Amino acid sequence: MSIEQALAAIRARIAKAEIAAGRPPGSVSLLAVSKTREVADLRAALAAGQHRFGESYVQEALDKIAALAEEDIEWHFIGPLQSNKSRQVAEHFHWCHSVDRLKLARRLSAQRPAGLPPLQVCLQVNISGEASKSGFAPAAVCAAAAEIASLPNLVLRGLMAIPARERDFHRQRAAFARLRELRDALNAERDLSLDTLSMGMTGDLEAAIAEGATLVRVGTGIFGSRTGD
């Protein structure tokens, strides 16, 4: 399958899931996760109308951002971010989904260049409580969100999670439901207006959309399997 055909198939899955959930068409946006892919693959997706790309490795992403500087692309950083690389994300990306500690949020805000609009951020939540995954513990998100929302050069848009892999649709839904409930509680109790739930990947996007995902992050479904995964 070509990248163009694969994109069409993913868009069809999203549209079907929106209808199944009784949600308006177009309410879920698609982030093409292009980590480890060649610039030519991103160009193929661009030619097929895809303008939002997600990257996980800073140096690799900077090379692509430079190579595609003339294109109309919204760049999202979605990988674990070491503090010593926060400046590059603050300077070159539109979004960061993987804010998992206060210190990182403060650095991103301080390092966001004055001439750019604020960086759009999501707080990553370790929703399945896995020792191997980064993210705020659900119980810690509330306090962090209040402070992060007040940082001058960030806009706190919502929450992101990578739940433990499950094959069963209902189990997939249960983890996504917890993230949605957390977002709703933040909005109600902290007077925030978080509009983004970044959740759902190639294997579980239907369950995420059923629970209110506003942005799904899809890699292999568009570009094929990654070597080394």
Ligand SMILES: *Cc1c(COP(=O)(O)O)cnc(C)c1O
């Ligand atoms: C790699 C990655 C994805 C894409 O996963 P696929 O299963 O290839 O769709 C989504 N989100 C994050 C944070 C990732 O690192």
